[in-house]
Amino acid sequence: MKTEKIVELSFLCAIGIVLQILESFLPTSWIIPGFKIGFANITALFVLKMYGIQSMWLVSAMRVFLASLLQGTLFSVSFWLSASGAFLALCAMSIGYKTGWFSILGISVLGAAFHSIGQVLMVTWIYQQFFMQLFLPVLLALSIVSGLCIGALSQLMMNRWKGRKSI
Amino acid sequence: MKLTKADRILIVILMLISLSSLFFLLGHTTQANRADVYVKEEKVLSIDLNQDGQYSVEGTNGKVNIEVKDHAVRVTQENSPHHLCSKQGFVSDSNVPIVCLPNETVIQIEGDTKEDTVIQ
Numbered sequence: 001m002k003t004e005k006i007v008e009l010s011f012l013c014a015i016g017i018v019l020q021i022l023e024s025f026l027p028t029s030w031i032i033p034g035f036k037i038g039f040a041n042i043t044a045l046f047v048l049k050m051y052g053i054q055s056m057w058l059v060s061a062m063r064v065f066l067a068s069l070l071q072g073t074l075f076s077v078s079f080w081l082s083a084s085g086a087f088l089a090l091c092a093m094s095i096g097y098k099t100g101w102f103s104i105l106g107i108s109v110l111g112a113a114f115h116s117i118g119q120v121l122m123v124t125w126i127y128q129q130f131f132m133q134l135f136l137p138v139l140l141a142l143s144i145v146s147g148l149c150i151g152a153l154s155q156l157m158m159n160r161w162k163g164r165k166s167i
Numbered sequence: 168m169k170l171t172k173a174d175r176i177l178i179v180i181l182m183l184i185s186l187s188s189l190f191f192l193l194g195h196t197t198q199a200n201r202a203d204v205y206v207k208e209e210k211v212l213s214i215d216l217n218q219d220g221q222y223s224v225e226g227t228n229g230k231v232n233i234e235v236k237d238h239a240v241r242v243t244q245e246n247s248p249h250h251l252c253s254k255q256g257f258v259s260d261s262n263v264p265i266v267c268l269p270n271e272t273v274i275q276i277e278g279d280t281k282e283d284t285v286i287q
Binding site: 099101102103104105106109110113136137138140141143144152155 | 168171173181186
């Protein structure tokens with residue numbers, strides 16, 4: 001890996017961490033437990049399009065780990081929820097990207113949907129309770145909306161990037 | 168920025184899954200399934216509401232007979248001046264307990280839908 005790429009990926013990782021921490025201040029999870037808009041996914045989508053699948057895994061894994069370290073929730077329940085959601089989302093996004101059928105909007109929706117599925121599965125497993133599954137339909141429906149918004153935002157960001165030096 | 172065909176299919180599939188699972192889940196989980204019977208603040212009996220049946224506990228003034236039918240519970244017979252709890256009839260709401268003060272007996276329905284965790 002070239003030094004330039006390392007620096008750029010770590011900058012993007014830092015942006016992701018800031019977005020994730022800022023997002024945790026938004027009270028969306030009071031309205032519907034487990035719901036997040038997923039601003040941090042902008043960086044994942046950006047890296048996926050600009051650098052490829054491997055770099056996206058690297059940046060997102062680092063982001064989840066470091067953001068929870070900074071928030072003081074490392075290895076707590078919310079960390080595992082976030083990690084399992086991110087893992088499933090990354091798997092789905094990689095597969096979706098590999099097939100080449102989806103635009104960035106579709107990849108973003110895939111990621112959002114699988115993030116909620118992963119979280120609900122983890123909650124069910126940790127608490128051995130099934131009340132979270134009641135929220136799954138709502139979370140899935142909302143993830144379509146939030147996924148489209150985040151995908152559109154990432155596309156806008158990439159359009160602006162095009163004039164710059166290629167990376 | 169345009170939606171490809173696969174994007175549209177994905178969104179439609181997600182909507183269908185979300186709608187169908189909503190109907191599937193709503194049919195199952197809203198019912199309370201347990202009633203606890205307390206005599207003198209002590210839990211003496213836990214009744215499964217999914218099964219119809221007759222139960223009886225020893226209250227202060229003698230036997231209190233309890234009947235379970237169609238996920239609801241009622242007191243059928245008891246010794247007390249006004250018979251208030253047997254007049255109350257069937258109860259299936261966890262917010263409404265059956266209280267039999269002369270017998271010091273309380274029947275409380277417990278739902279599993281109580282929120283006891285906060286997820287961030």
